[in-house]
Amino acid sequence: MKTIEMPKMGDTMEEGKILRWLKKEGDPVKKGEFVAEVETEKVNIEIEAFTSGVLRKILIPAGKSAPVGAGIALVGAADEPLPSDMNNLVTANVMSTQKSGAASTSTSVTASTNGISQTPIASTMTAAAQGRIFISPIARRLAQEHNLDYRSIQGTGPNGRIIRMDIEAALATQKRAVPAAPAPTYIEPALEPVTAITAETEVEIPLTSMRRAIARRLSQSMQTAPHFYMTSVIDTGKLAALRQQINEYAAKDPSPVKVSFNDLIVKAVARALLRIPQMNVSFAEDRILQKKQVHIGVAVALEQGLIVPVVHSADQRGILEIARETQRLAEAARAGKLRPEELSGGTFTVSNLGMFDVESFTAIINPPESAILAIGAITPTPAVVDGQIVVRDRMKVTLSSDHRAIDGAIAARFLQEVKRLLEEPLGLLI
Secondary structure: OEEEEOOOOOOOOOEEEEEEEOOOOOOEEOOOOEEEEEEOOOOEEEEEOOOOEEEEEEOOOOOOEEEOOOEEEEEEOOOOOOOOOHHHHHHHHHHOOOOOOOOOOOEEEEOOOOOOEEEEOOOHHHHHHOOOOOEOHHHHHHHHHOOOOHHHOOOOOHHHOEOHHHHHHHHHHHHHHOOOOOOOOOOOOOOOOOOOOOOOOOOOOOOOHHHHHHHHHHHHHHHHOOEEEEEEEEEOHHHHHHHHHHHHHHOOOOOOOOOOHHHHHHHHHHHHHHHOHHHOEEEOOOOEEEOOOOOEEEOEEEOOEEEOOEEOOHHHOOHHHHHHHHHHHHHHHHOOOOOHHHOOOOOEEEEEOHHHOOOOOOOOOOOOOOEEEEEEEEEEEEEEEOOEEEEEEEEEEEEEEEOOOOOHHHHHHHHHHHHHHHHOHHHHOO
């Protein structure tokens, strides 16, 4: 009997929610075949079986969550008996999905060819006695932000690891323990009646994993990264002419593609990062990590939230290749078919709201990156050229930078280079 475990599908993933099972108990399962659809913080994805056999038992039902590494189903031969303590095994796995500190009754499941071995999860107190406390980076950061001593918290993650849910539960308990302030003795003046909020005046929308991740990560970014902003106005006359020429050429290609202004901006940003590598960095507390690769995240707005698929090695791709890749990633994002590797590894992000007629805006940095470029709409604007007032198509771009890793002069040089490449776009081709 072998165990299908909740896979880790991203650097920050701690748990996944089973949206639906694609197989029923008793169905045959082939290695590599999809068995369930899982909701993570960033994307919904189908997970595959890493062994063949019969789906003997579902340990985590649809609608429930499980931490990374937890057993979610058992696969074995059709006539192979289930473990004798099947009820305890199911109960232990379901309990691991609850936001409770009672981890002492949970078990971790290890796959073997002869049966299911169960090993009690080590408590945090045991780990502390050995001089080590196992805690996820997100949980540690959340505890530090709230000055919470996590050493006495009992973890519910794999092997007793303290995870985000444990910290949130401890904070909620701490908040309830604070005594309420005494009621004021003064008499409030009469006020006009206020309409009570009822089901008739509002709709309660539960947060999805994606929306929770957006709220957590962007709050973390604004609280920890000191943002500073720079705006530049770019003349797009030559850029528009180049785009038209490229699209006329691409229309005759065996696999035609339409190049957008955003594709040209992604190329310009990638080229500028090569020339100003001090912008292609992330902050890591006691050091700055300068990236050797240029991976550009392209923000895509979905109904359920913002998602940032990544154009990997954008500096090494031609404009047509970038156009095909951004189009493919956007379509996959809207269809919920992005793979974890297509959402990770970004070193810089471009966020474009020009198509919504937004003239300019400031964007929040997408951690662990250190900068993001916000693109506004191209609008006809009066400008002075050779002493004459003329109307030119111009675009405002705003750079948000993390001052812990990037100084103002570096950011200004980078923005100047992006402007030069977009105003003299022949440089994107040579």
